[in-house]
Amino acid sequence: MIRRNIFENISPLDHRYSLREEEYQDYKKYLSEKARIGYQLQVEAALVKVLAKREICPAEVAGELLEVVKDITVEEVYQEEKKTRHDIRALVNCIQKRVSDQAKPYVHFTTTSFDIVDTANSLRLKETSRELIIPTLIKLEKMLMDLADREKETVQIGRTHGQHAVPVTFGFTIAEYVSRLGNRIEEIGKKSQLLRGKIAGAVGAYNASHLFFDEPDEFEAEVLAELGLKAGSHSTQIVEPEYVTDFVHSIVSCFGVLANLSDDMRHLQRSEIAEVGEYFDKDQVGSSTMPHKRNPINYENVKSLWKEFMPRMITLYQDQISEHQRDLTNSASGRFIPEIVVGLLSAANRLIRVFSKLAVDYDNIKKNFTLNKEMIVAEPLYILLASYGHPDAHEAVRRLTLEAQESGKTLRELIPEKDELKAYLERFTARQREILANPEEYTGIAGKKTEAVIQKWQKKLKILGGV
Incomplete structure (x- = not known):
């Protein structure tokens, strides 16, 4: 059993951005290494269930295997991998060590490693989206909707190119992000539903499973149905990478919306603007040398996280390239996808906290409007x-x-x-x-447009919440 102090970990995601216990408990359920192996075991279990339904293996063997996979630990798989130098073979060995000789032949039957790996990854990203990503983003979306509704008639100077333009309302300013974030939530939901699996063997041609089934693609569909997945239209040793590429793009582009929102709110906190402010605890410090400062640290943190994780999308594009039926050039890079998801969730949860205590300075909003009031006409x-x-x-x-x-x-x-x-x-x-x-x-229909955006997403969130 490996035990480490979290402050001896290497990734800031562990020792800094997952320190809130309730958030960490959510993240680890879907995105930890333990979760990754747990999802792989689910795929192996689904395979055995269908083998029993197809009367390839006895029902009692299936029952034995299904009980065993519940007890496999990440520690023993890693210990076995020290010998095999192969993660899925280690997983299979750990299962076989715990079952009878009668059951051993049916572990991993007809499958290749990436039948298990890609299917498990799709399953956990789909479930993470439904159970964690979308609910978190919807919570933030509702906060923005409430703020936009409250401030829909609060006249604010519009700004283009960093210059005063013509009037809007503060609610209209926030409604932009209600719309953009809502569209990204919808896109994440759609792309998560398109994630695919495979049970098609070493090169995707069903070579092994065709020895036992006249229609091996139907066998594949049955196994994947046990997991709530569908098969890709054409797999090789791996699932077509575009399904995951598109899903991660929806995550990264959503991250961009959060970064843009944070940047705008950060600028509205500038000393010479000061139209909004982050809540500061009584013991909080803004600067190590200037005691009077109250820096917009939360908004800056979100933009900083985006700067770290946005470029990783390039890696996903690179991972689209796999020679012939497969090479190993994504074997390391593909393992970092959960970090992108945790980065987004960390940013969203931070914004939820800061928007729950956002202070709006109406006097400064009015003062800034008055600066160029005469030129607006x-x-x-x-x-x-x-x-x-x-x-x-x-x-x-x-x-x-x-x-x-x-x-x-x-x-x-x-x-x-x-x-x-x-x-x-x-x-x-x-x-x-x-x-x-x-x-x-001279605000046009800023208030009316804000109301329309809010009403649109009130209706859509009822649907999205069930994705």
């Missing part, structure tokens, strides 16, 4: 002038903005002074005049 003025026939409205308003900056007068003060604009201004409707007088109302 430039866009509606130009568009309205053009709509009433002004031949060069954009240039006319551009010159007005320059004059406002130079003269110290506001744009709204200069507008009625310009005789060349009066004929157009007289045709403006009462509502159009009101918007020019009150730039806060």
